[in-house]
Amino acid sequence: MPQVGFGVFQVPHTETFDAVTSALDAGYRSIDTATAYGNEEAVGKAIAGLPREQLFITTKLWNDDHGYDETLRAFDKSLALLGLDYLDLYLIHWPAPKQNRFVDSWKALIRLADEGRVSAIGVSNFQAPHLEELINETGRVPAVNQVELHPYLQQTELREVHTKLGIATEAWSPLAKGGDLLTHPTVVAISKRLDRSPAQVVLRWHLHLGNVIIPKSVTPSRMKENLRIFDFDLSNADLTDLSTLDKDERTGPHPDHFG
Numbered sequence: 001m002p003q004v005g006f007g008v009f010q011v012p013h014t015e016t017f018d019a020v021t022s023a024l025d026a027g028y029r030s031i032d033t034a035t036a037y038g039n040e041e042a043v044g045k046a047i048a049g050l051p052r053e054q055l056f057i058t059t060k061l062w063n064d065d066h067g068y069d070e071t072l073r074a075f076d077k078s079l080a081l082l083g084l085d086y087l088d089l090y091l092i093h094w095p096a097p098k099q100n101r102f103v104d105s106w107k108a109l110i111r112l113a114d115e116g117r118v119s120a121i122g123v124s125n126f127q128a129p130h131l132e133e134l135i136n137e138t139g140r141v142p143a144v145n146q147v148e149l150h151p152y153l154q155q156t157e158l159r160e161v162h163t164k165l166g167i168a169t170e171a172w173s174p175l176a177k178g179g180d181l182l183t184h185p186t187v188v189a190i191s192k193r194l195d196r197s198p199a200q201v202v203l204r205w206h207l208h209l210g211n212v213i214i215p216k217s218v219t220p221s222r223m224k225e226n227l228r229i230f231d232f233d234l235s236n237a238d239l240t241d242l243s244t245l246d247k248d249e250r251t252g253p254h255p256d257h258f259g
Contacts, residue, residue: 001056001089001120001144003207004227005030006171007214008039016042019218024050026223032146032214034060034093035078036038042214044083055086060124063110063259066101071108087118091146095123095130096259102130109242110140120144124172125255128161135165146170148213148252151202151245152181159209170212175202177251186241194232197225204229205242 006023008031009018016039020031024046033043040059059082064142065074073088083090090109095102102123109121122144123134133178134143145162149155162169181187191198199215203226206213215226234242 003103003212005032005214007032007216009216011039012220013039013042015218017046018099020046022220023223027171029054032058035062036052036093039080040081041084043249044081048083048236056088058089059106063094063096064104066099071105071195074208075112079194082085088202089120089122089181091122091124092120094125094259095255103134105136106134111139123230127255142167144170146172148173148250150176152176152247152249172214174206174213174215174249175199184234186245188221190238200229204234208239210236
């Protein structure tokens with residue numbers, strides 16, 4: 001799985017083809033979508049014709065489709081919309097704990113993986129207790145947990161759980177949706193010293209932590225900029241300074257209550 005992918009959250013269906021095409025032209029090969037985004041079909045059209053082995057395609061099961069049989073049907077629909085024979089990664093989008101059906105959904109994902117219809121299976125927005133329940137009930141550890149993660153929400157304890165279990169940490173909203181994080185004096189000072197953009201500094205911070213990231217942009221120049229983060233490093237002092245920005249601040253809903 002490439003460490004940097006392209007996310008299409010909140011990209012309208014009508015703009016997704018052009019956005020993904022621009023991302024592919026910029027060099028991205030990992031594309032992250034979801035049933036809830038409503039743009040799987042447009043992603044499929046954008047990737048059509050490219051060598052399949054060069055692509056890493058992720059989509060996600062929506063909350064309305066939790067349950068064993070429902071998950072299998074939702075997977076088939078997503079695969080058809082994407083125009084693919086198999087997925088590289090399929091995720092449960094949210095645990096939706098009040099429904100209490102995510103274990104049944106996980107059992108369906110295990111079947112899909114065992115049948116070779118998806119190369120890897122994982123989850124998104126799962127807290128440590130949700131992960132524990134999945135593993136205790138099925139014995140299968142998710143390959144990935146995709147969670148909101150950025151300097152304002154560093155998820156230190158959850159990342160430690162991931163490391164212990166061998167789960168890859170993938171960050172959505174890696175730039176905290178671009179808000180005041182990118183104008184924070186600490187980030188700006190590092191960016192000026194390194195002659196890099198604030199976004200590049202934050203994305204490089206993720207790489208130092210070992211996170212997989214899926215920054216979103218519909219601007220081709222920013223897509224390219226977001227990929228140019230492998231040719232510089234942050235110092236230990238930079239990492240220490242950025243670690244102080246954590247304030248447990250979410251831009252999205254809390255997994256314990258959503259869905």
